[in-house]
Amino acid sequence: MPGIIIFSEDSMLAAQLMTPALELKQSLNQPITALALSEADAKALAALGADHAVFLQSAGKWVDGCAEAIFAQVNKAAASIVLIGGTLRGKTIAAYVAARMNAGMTTDAKTLKVENGKLLATRVLYAGLALCEEAVVLPAVATIRSRTFLAPPAAATPGTVESVTVETDARVTLGAVSPTGDTGVDITTAGKLVAVGRGFRKKEDLKLAEELAAVLKAELACTRGIAEDEHWLPIARYVGISGQTVKPDLYLAVGLSGQVQHMVGCRESKVIVAVNTDERAPIFEAADYGIVGDLYEVLPLLTAALRK
Amino acid sequence: MNFELTEEQQLIGQSARDFGKQYIEPIAVELDHTGEYPKALVQALAKHDFMGLLLPDDVGGAAAGFVSYVEVIEDLSRYCAAVASIVNNHTIAAYAIQQWGTADQKKEYLPGLAKGEVLGGVAIYEHGPTPGVGAEALVATKQDVGYVLNGKKAFVRNAGEAGVYVVFAITDPALGAKSLTAFLVKAAAIGVKVGEKLQTMGLKGCPVADLTFENVVLAETALLGTVNGGAAIASQALAVASVAEAAQTVGIGQAAVEHAAAYAKQRVQFGKPVATLQAIQTLLAEVATDCHLARLGLRNAALLIEEGKPFEVEAAMVKSFLARLGSKMLIDTCQVEGGFGYSESMPLPRMFRDIAGTNLLDAPGDFPEKLIAASIA
Amino acid sequence: MPKCLVCYKWTLDEQDIKIKPEDLSLDASRAKGKISDFDRNAIEEAALLVEKNGGAVDALTYGTATVKQSLKDVLSRGPAKVYWIADASAESADAAVTANVLAAAIRKIGPYDLILCGEGSSDLFNQQTAARLSALLGIPCLTFLQKLSVEGAVVSATRKLEDGTEEVSVTAPVVVSVLSEINKPRIPTLKQVLGASKKPNEEIKLADLGLKPEDLVPKATRSSVKGFVMQRKNVIFKESSAADNVAKLKAGLASEGLI
Structure with missing residues (x-):
C-alpha cells in the first residue's frame, strides 16, 4: 500500500513535518512512515502519529550519505509523497531521492495539499518578488523549511518503531566538522525584533540598537551584510533569503534599506516599523510605521520615550 | 542598417558599466574633492584592457574599434567623467602614434601605452592667440641633428602623470601655424617642466597643467608625421577626440537624467510625486531626448571613423549639438532635483561642473558650425 | 588537471520584472537576460581552478532560443567552449526534465572530472539540479560549497550548512553546487570579451540526446504566479x-x- 514518508536529520523539523503529513494522511488515507537517523527521533515521531518509524542505523557519519538508503525505504514503501525537512542537507537528499524516483519535487513549500491526484504547494519565486502554486504529479517529493509548521500534539496511539542497518555512501570522506558557535539565540521565536543594517557606521554603535531592544524586550537581528561581511553579529541573527525567516509581532528595522532579499525573511511580521534617513528607501513601502530621520538621533529619543 | 550595437559592443559596454559600478562609483565623490590623480584606478583600468582599447593586439591592445570606444567612454562617464577624461586623453595620444608614427615609434611607445604602463598626453594649446604666436609660443628650431624645443604649452591634460606627450610646435615663426609640426616628447626629457596643477571647475582628478620646454633636445626620430604636417594631424586627432568627448557629455547627461527621474518619482509635493507634474516631465523628456539623439549621432560618427570614411562633418554636428545642449541637460536636471539636489552630497552638482568641461575642451580646427556650413553651402 | 563542466542557466533579471497593480501578475516584457547569479560563481570557480591547476572548462546550458544570447557572455568568463541546447521544451521544463536533459548531454559530451552548478537558479531557486545530476549520473555530489580545491584526482571542499561547516573530499568524478560567497566573479576584461567570439560553441539538438518522451514531460507545473x-x-x-x-x-x- 502506498504511503507518506517523512524525513529530517533535524529532530525538531522532523516533528514539524508530522503536521502536514497527518493532513495528507487524511486526504490520501495512506500510512505515514517516518525515517530517522537516531532511535530517539524514531520514537519521538512514532509518538507524534507516524504509523511506522524506522531508525536508519549506519556506521557512516555523513548525513548526505544516507540518500540512497532513504531512497531504498521510499521504494519499499511505494511512497506517494515524500516530505523532507528543507535544511541544506535535506534539500540535497530530497533532490537525489526525487531523481531516483523519477519524480517531481517542490522546494520549500509553504503550504501543501492534495488536489486532483497531485500535490499542490505554494512557494516563493524571483528572490521573493512573487508567489506561485506548484502542482506535482504523484509520487512527489517536497521539502519544507523549519518553522513553516508547528509540531502536532502527541498522538493517541504511537506507531511502531523498527531499526534497520543501512549502507551509506562510502565514496565521500567526511573530515572536520566545525559547528558554528551556539549562541543560544533563536530569533525565530522572538516576539519582537530590532533589525540593524548598514546605517550603523561602526560595531560599537549597535549599542544604540541594543538599548532599544532591551527596553522593548526584543532580540537583535540584522541584514546579510552585517553578519557575513562585517561580522558584527552572528549568522544566527541574519534575516533574509538565505538566512532566518521570522514572523514576530514587531519588526523594527533601523538603518536598513529594505531590499527584497532581506524583506522576504521578515515580511510576514505583524507590524513593521522603519527608521531610515533616506525617504526613498524601499523599507518605507514595506512598513506600517516609520520615521524619516537619523538613527543616531532617533534611537536614543525612542529608547528614552519607551522607558517612560 | 542596424542601430543596435553588436553583441560584442554590448558586452564591452556591460563590462565598462560593471567596472564603473565596482571601481569608479566608490571613489567618484572623493576624487572630486581631492582632485588627486587616481593611480590605483588607472592600474585597474589597464588591467581590464581599457587603456589599450583602440590599439592593435600585436602591441597588446584590445583592438576593439571606435564604436566600442565611445561606448566605454560613455559608460565610464556615467560614474565619473574625470576618469573618462584621463582615458580619453591617453587614448588620443596613442591613436596619434598609431596613425602617424613610424614603425620604430610604434614599437617604442605603443606597447607601454596599450598596457597602461605609460600614460599619454597631448600638448596642443598655448596661451597665445594661436599656436605659434606670442612670446611663449612653442618653437621647434631645426639643428644639425634633430630639433630644440622652446616655449610653453597650456592646458595639457594628464600633465605630470603622462610618460609621453604628443607635442605640437611651429618650426618657422615666419610661417606661423602653417609650420605646425608634431613631435613625441618623453616626460623625462631634460628641459621638460610641468607647471602647477590647475584647479579646474570640474573633471577633477584628470590633471591639467602647463608644460614648459627649455631647450629640450629632440632627435629626428621624435618627429611625428611630416615636417609642417602637424595641422592636419591636430585637426584629425581633435576631431576624433571630440567624438569621444561627446560620449562623455552624453554619459554625464544620461546619469543625470536617470538620477533626476528616480528622484522625481519619490519626491512628493502637493500630494503626488513631482514626476507627475508636466513641468518636470518636460524637463526630463527634453534631457532624455537630447541624450538619445546625441548618442545616435556620435555612434554614427564613431562608425564612420571605424570604417575609415570621412567623419569630420558628422563629428562637428554632434559637437555643435552638445555645445548648445550639454550644460542645459544639467541645468534642467538640477531644476528637477530642486533644493535637495543642490547639495554637494548629491551627485548633480558635480556632474554640472563636469559637463561644463567636456564641452569647453577641444575644438576642431575650425568652429564646428563653420565646418558644417562649408559642407552644405 | 581537472576536466570541468559548468552548467548554467540563462534567466530573466528579476530586478526588471514588474508587478502589474491590476491583478498582481508579473510583467517581464522589459526584463533582460542574465546568467543566473549563482551560476556566475560556479563559472568563476571553474575558471579559478583551471588557472591554478591547469585543465580546461566547458560550459553547458539548456534553455529556450534566448540561450544564444548567453554564449559570448559565458565564453568571456573563462570557459573554452560552450555547449548549448535551445528548445521550446525549456519554457515549461521542471527540475526533473532539466536534469534529464543535462545528464543526457553530459553522457554525450563527457566524461568530466568535476561538474559545477550554482546552488540554485536566481529565478526559481529549486536547488535540485546538482543532486539530481548526481543520482542520474551515478556520481557523488557535494553541495552548498563555500570553498573548493582540487589536488590530482581528489576534490576537497568545505560545505557551509545551517549548523556549521563540513570538510568533505572525494575522488573525481563529482558534481558540486557552490554558494555565492565562494568567490567574487571578476569583470571580464575587454580582451576576454573580444576573445569570446573566437571560442567555439556547439549546439546539441534535443532529439540527438536519446531521451524518451516521458523524460521530457514536466512533473511539476507552476500556476497562479502572483507578485507579492x-x-x-x-x-x-x-x-x-x-x-x-x-x-x-x-x-x-x-x-x-x-x-
Whole structure:
C-alpha cells in the first residue's frame, strides 16, 4: 500500500513535518512512515502519529550519505509523497531521492495539499518578488523549511518503531566538522525584533540598537551584510533569503534599506516599523510605521520615550 | 542598417558599466574633492584592457574599434567623467602614434601605452592667440641633428602623470601655424617642466597643467608625421577626440537624467510625486531626448571613423549639438532635483561642473558650425 | 588537471520584472537576460581552478532560443567552449526534465572530472539540479560549497550548512553546487570579451540526446504566479523634530498593543 514518508536529520523539523503529513494522511488515507537517523527521533515521531518509524542505523557519519538508503525505504514503501525537512542537507537528499524516483519535487513549500491526484504547494519565486502554486504529479517529493509548521500534539496511539542497518555512501570522506558557535539565540521565536543594517557606521554603535531592544524586550537581528561581511553579529541573527525567516509581532528595522532579499525573511511580521534617513528607501513601502530621520538621533529619543 | 550595437559592443559596454559600478562609483565623490590623480584606478583600468582599447593586439591592445570606444567612454562617464577624461586623453595620444608614427615609434611607445604602463598626453594649446604666436609660443628650431624645443604649452591634460606627450610646435615663426609640426616628447626629457596643477571647475582628478620646454633636445626620430604636417594631424586627432568627448557629455547627461527621474518619482509635493507634474516631465523628456539623439549621432560618427570614411562633418554636428545642449541637460536636471539636489552630497552638482568641461575642451580646427556650413553651402 | 563542466542557466533579471497593480501578475516584457547569479560563481570557480591547476572548462546550458544570447557572455568568463541546447521544451521544463536533459548531454559530451552548478537558479531557486545530476549520473555530489580545491584526482571542499561547516573530499568524478560567497566573479576584461567570439560553441539538438518522451514531460507545473505586494499602513513620520516623530511612533506602537 502506498504511503507518506517523512524525513529530517533535524529532530525538531522532523516533528514539524508530522503536521502536514497527518493532513495528507487524511486526504490520501495512506500510512505515514517516518525515517530517522537516531532511535530517539524514531520514537519521538512514532509518538507524534507516524504509523511506522524506522531508525536508519549506519556506521557512516555523513548525513548526505544516507540518500540512497532513504531512497531504498521510499521504494519499499511505494511512497506517494515524500516530505523532507528543507535544511541544506535535506534539500540535497530530497533532490537525489526525487531523481531516483523519477519524480517531481517542490522546494520549500509553504503550504501543501492534495488536489486532483497531485500535490499542490505554494512557494516563493524571483528572490521573493512573487508567489506561485506548484502542482506535482504523484509520487512527489517536497521539502519544507523549519518553522513553516508547528509540531502536532502527541498522538493517541504511537506507531511502531523498527531499526534497520543501512549502507551509506562510502565514496565521500567526511573530515572536520566545525559547528558554528551556539549562541543560544533563536530569533525565530522572538516576539519582537530590532533589525540593524548598514546605517550603523561602526560595531560599537549597535549599542544604540541594543538599548532599544532591551527596553522593548526584543532580540537583535540584522541584514546579510552585517553578519557575513562585517561580522558584527552572528549568522544566527541574519534575516533574509538565505538566512532566518521570522514572523514576530514587531519588526523594527533601523538603518536598513529594505531590499527584497532581506524583506522576504521578515515580511510576514505583524507590524513593521522603519527608521531610515533616506525617504526613498524601499523599507518605507514595506512598513506600517516609520520615521524619516537619523538613527543616531532617533534611537536614543525612542529608547528614552519607551522607558517612560 | 542596424542601430543596435553588436553583441560584442554590448558586452564591452556591460563590462565598462560593471567596472564603473565596482571601481569608479566608490571613489567618484572623493576624487572630486581631492582632485588627486587616481593611480590605483588607472592600474585597474589597464588591467581590464581599457587603456589599450583602440590599439592593435600585436602591441597588446584590445583592438576593439571606435564604436566600442565611445561606448566605454560613455559608460565610464556615467560614474565619473574625470576618469573618462584621463582615458580619453591617453587614448588620443596613442591613436596619434598609431596613425602617424613610424614603425620604430610604434614599437617604442605603443606597447607601454596599450598596457597602461605609460600614460599619454597631448600638448596642443598655448596661451597665445594661436599656436605659434606670442612670446611663449612653442618653437621647434631645426639643428644639425634633430630639433630644440622652446616655449610653453597650456592646458595639457594628464600633465605630470603622462610618460609621453604628443607635442605640437611651429618650426618657422615666419610661417606661423602653417609650420605646425608634431613631435613625441618623453616626460623625462631634460628641459621638460610641468607647471602647477590647475584647479579646474570640474573633471577633477584628470590633471591639467602647463608644460614648459627649455631647450629640450629632440632627435629626428621624435618627429611625428611630416615636417609642417602637424595641422592636419591636430585637426584629425581633435576631431576624433571630440567624438569621444561627446560620449562623455552624453554619459554625464544620461546619469543625470536617470538620477533626476528616480528622484522625481519619490519626491512628493502637493500630494503626488513631482514626476507627475508636466513641468518636470518636460524637463526630463527634453534631457532624455537630447541624450538619445546625441548618442545616435556620435555612434554614427564613431562608425564612420571605424570604417575609415570621412567623419569630420558628422563629428562637428554632434559637437555643435552638445555645445548648445550639454550644460542645459544639467541645468534642467538640477531644476528637477530642486533644493535637495543642490547639495554637494548629491551627485548633480558635480556632474554640472563636469559637463561644463567636456564641452569647453577641444575644438576642431575650425568652429564646428563653420565646418558644417562649408559642407552644405 | 581537472576536466570541468559548468552548467548554467540563462534567466530573466528579476530586478526588471514588474508587478502589474491590476491583478498582481508579473510583467517581464522589459526584463533582460542574465546568467543566473549563482551560476556566475560556479563559472568563476571553474575558471579559478583551471588557472591554478591547469585543465580546461566547458560550459553547458539548456534553455529556450534566448540561450544564444548567453554564449559570448559565458565564453568571456573563462570557459573554452560552450555547449548549448535551445528548445521550446525549456519554457515549461521542471527540475526533473532539466536534469534529464543535462545528464543526457553530459553522457554525450563527457566524461568530466568535476561538474559545477550554482546552488540554485536566481529565478526559481529549486536547488535540485546538482543532486539530481548526481543520482542520474551515478556520481557523488557535494553541495552548498563555500570553498573548493582540487589536488590530482581528489576534490576537497568545505560545505557551509545551517549548523556549521563540513570538510568533505572525494575522488573525481563529482558534481558540486557552490554558494555565492565562494568567490567574487571578476569583470571580464575587454580582451576576454573580444576573445569570446573566437571560442567555439556547439549546439546539441534535443532529439540527438536519446531521451524518451516521458523524460521530457514536466512533473511539476507552476500556476497562479502572483507578485507579492506588501499591504502595509505606510504611516511615515517626517516632521523636522525627531522628538515629535518619536512621540507619534510611540502612540502608533501603543495603538497596536505592542507597548
